[in-house]
Amino acid sequence: MTTHPPVFDDCLTAQLQFMGKIQTHGALLIADQNDVIVAASSNVADWLGLSTHDVLGRPWMALFPELHPPSSLADFPIHGVSSVHLHTVNIRGQRLVMARHRARNHVIIEFENPSDTELISSNRGAILAACFGQLARVETEQQAAESLLQFIALVTGYDRVMLLQFMPDWHGKVTAQITKPGIQGYLHQHFPANDIPENARMLYRKKLQRLIADAQATTADILCTRSDPIDLTFAELRAVHPAHIQYMHNMGIRSAFSVSIIVGGDLWGLVTCHSLEPKGLSFADRQLCEHLASATGLHMSGLKRLGRANERHEHLLMRRQLKQDIMANGVTTGLIQRQMTEARRVFEADSAWVCYKHEHYTDGDAPAVANRRALLDWLVSQQTSPIFSCNQIAGALSANPDLVKLASGVLYIEISDQDFIVLFRKEISETIEWAGSPADKIGTDTNAGLSPRTSFAAWVEQTRGQAKPWSQVDLEAADQLRKIMLELTDYIALEHQTLTDPLTGLGNRNMLNRALEQSLGAGTASNAHVGMLLIDMDHFKPVNDKYGHATGDKVLVELAHRMKSLLREADVLVRLGGDEFAIVMPNIKRPEDTETLGHRLLNALTAPLTLENGTLIQLTASIGAAVYPLHAKDAKALMHHADMAMYAVKHESRNGFKLYTASA
Structure with missing residues (x-):
């Protein structure tokens, strides 16, 4: 018979699940996979009327015949959803509550009074x-x-x-x-x-x-017929x-x-x-x-x-807007300033610093130029990947009051060897009231290793040099932002003039042709559907005639903004000219997805619109759609069939949506 002594190692490192003792408001038995009792608490006689000598090495069935059936521990009915199963039992005239659970190849059985x-x-x-x-x-x-x-x-x-x-x-x-x-x-x-x-x-x-x-x-020792310690992680006692x-x-x-x-x-x-x-x-x-x-x-x-999904959605909208902004305008000073402000909002940063093509831009209360340069040297020395974050400045820079105050939190995004984005969070100076001094928490003695604190009197500490930590969503979004910048900045300047509509910033017909070509090619390779929607505003000419072309242009810009807000990041919205628009929906799961979007577009486009002079106008739109390869096998036929569906709407009553059919 073996007694497993308690593990009196340092409490900070001891394997507490192998203590080898139980509390004495109950008793414990341990059975092997054959229902033979291999361990018992030394107080078992007080609870079960049997000594440890009586129970060790004996089958469960022989010890407690009054509990049969069931014939085995595994046959007891399971109640509740906990991993520990409770049963009310009567043993030698005593009513007890029995709890059992499995620990690897053992069953641990514990007994307590029923109480209430x-x-x-x-x-x-x-x-x-x-x-x-x-x-x-x-x-x-x-x-x-x-x-x-x-x-x-x-x-x-x-x-x-x-x-x-x-x-x-x-x-x-x-x-x-x-x-x-x-x-x-x-x-x-x-x-x-x-x-x-x-x-x-x-x-x-x-x-x-x-x-x-x-x-x-x-406490009561656990006496065991085996030398290996018993894992009591899930034991109640x-x-x-x-x-x-x-x-x-x-x-x-x-x-x-x-x-x-x-x-x-x-x-x-x-x-x-x-x-x-x-x-x-x-x-x-x-x-x-x-x-x-x-x-x-x-x-x-x-x-x-x-909460994380909402955060990710906010970041997605920011990246979508960034992408559309760059595609419409190229990388300009105005764009950088706009997007820095938006990035600060979404990342909850107090200031931002961007370097693009050797030009430096800041937004918010950023550290001074010399301090930013010192910080950049430190960041480069610390980073092991293109994304680096911290919420506390370390090393010699921790003595720099400007950096501690304005840049205790740093999120560094490397775009290239020369281009980068840095977001800053200010120091949060916090007064923390401790239940006892933090210094009074670790001591050593010959028995326990860890000496518990002797005082719980309140003690106040002022924390300095720390900012709100960056979340996992922030880091994921930073990586996605970097990828988008890498994709866009190299080629968009060259293609800006030929692919965008100067009024709305949307793509133009050239962009539509490219999007259709790419989407249909990808759809063919993956057997995916591609949706094509054509949108024509009903009776838009009177807006220009009555309020002027400048107002008409502003209305078109607002309508474009409403439509963009409803699209996925992969969708492409273009202006074909005048008041005509088109949308390419690559990789859709069902043809009906175009109909869902079509009705959402109708709701957005027909919502009242307020002009600068306060006049309220309400427009309508005719929308037609076709789906590749269900309705067409190539881009030309797809556009033609979407156009037929749109004109079917105009012919019927305008202000509606129709998905192409052979009779459309």
């Missing part, structure tokens, strides 16, 4: 339904997490329930809390990262809830490192319960509960809290994905 399991189970559906209803009404991740805090406080009844959100450097900030009267709170205070080191965070990512019923209670027990003692609490919030696969934070006195929490309560946290984490993940 029945009461909580009967209300479980109502509590979950209330949580789902509340989540449906929240709009931010923080609101969702605060809603979870309220439900867990309701279920657990602890003295202090805190929402601890992890910051980028893994220190925690208490962003919300619920405390009973007379209980000290830590709202808005920060806890150093090593209060919950990485090895503990790893377990929090896997095991979503954790109870320490009484920090002063004795696993004991914790002595350093953590000391931490709780220093904090003045006897019981703690925590629930992990996982967002997008990452540990977002914890709902951590404290009691000044010993406090148990039933299996069912804990599992309910785990389900609440899982549902909240999924909802927060959805909100996060939506």
Whole structure:
């Protein structure tokens, strides 16, 4: 028989899942794949009426005949969605709650008293339904997490329930809390990262809830017939490192319960509960809290994905506008200034610096020229790829007050050896209130390696030299921006005059011919559809006659802008002349996609338009479409059939859309 001793390594590096002890508010058995008991906690006799000598090496069926059927641990019915399955059992006249889960080739079985399991189970559906209803009404991740805090406080009844959100450097900030009267709170205070080191965070990512019923209670050893340690990552009763027990003692609490919030696969934070006195929490309560946290984490993940999708869409619109602007006007000083301002808005940058063909341009409150040059030398020395970002200036430059103030955050985008874009974020000077000094967080003694902090008194620190970090979406968008610049800047200046309409900045008939040729070639190679739409404004001549050609031109520009806003990045919108436009839709999935766009175009083009003198006018349009290769096998036939569909609309009643048919 082997006793697995607790691992008293440094708490920062210890493999906490192999501690080899459990808390004594329950008992533990471990069976192998043949249902033979290979390990048991030393307190098993107190719970099951059998000593460790009685249970080790014996089959599960022989030990607990009153539980048959089922005949095997694997045959117990599964309830709920947790990886830990709960069962109410009667063993030797004692009613217990049994939890079991699989850990590799072992089954871990734990026993606790039923407590208020029945009461909580009967209300479980109502509590979950209330949580789902509340989540449906929240709009931010923080609101969702605060809603979870309220439900867990309701279920657990602890003295202090805190929402601890992890910051980028893994220190925690208490962003919300619920405390009973007379209980000290830590709202808005920060806890150093090593209060919950990485090895503990790893377990929090896997095991979503954790109870320490009484920090002063004795623990029970795990006795085993095998020498290899047992992985207790998902065990409900696993004991914790002595350093953590000391931490709780220093904090003045006897019981703690925590629930992990996982967002997008990452540990977002914890709902951590404290009691000044010993406090148990039933299996069912804990599992309910785990389900609440899982549902909240999924909802927060959805909100996060939506936020990122909106960010990506903003960047896409910026790149689309940049592309159209360059195609219409070439790379000019005015374009650079316009696009720098737009880039600052979308990237949430305070200033921008662009170098193009040895000319330098800035927008916003950028650092001085000499400081920018020094920064550029540092950036070139730091970068290992065309995109480099940081949110804190390092090295000798950290002593430069101009750079620290205006350029603590830097996003560098290299376009070529000479051309680049740099976006800056200003320093964010923040006053952080720590729950105890960050310096009082790591110590060493002969037993535990890590000595917990002895003080949780508030301590204020002023942070300097840091900016808001660049997000993953920012970095992705920077790479896409670089690719677009590489594609456009080399050839657009030469083709600008021959491919663009000088009034609207759209492509012209030459651009249409090129787009059709390229799209049909790609469509043939990939068996994709290509859509062709022709748009003719109905009765546009009276606008020129009544308000003048200058006003008519402005109306055409506005109509072009409305149409561009509805297109994909790959779509090509051109002005054929006068009030006629055409759109090429490469690589569409269904012919009906042209009809969807056609009706959206109609809605946009027929929306009222206000002239400079305040006059309100409303136009209509006739739109026809054809799809390659469904309606035509070449570009000429495709344009002809789209034209036939458009004139069919004009012949019928104007102000409509028609997809080509043989009778159109």
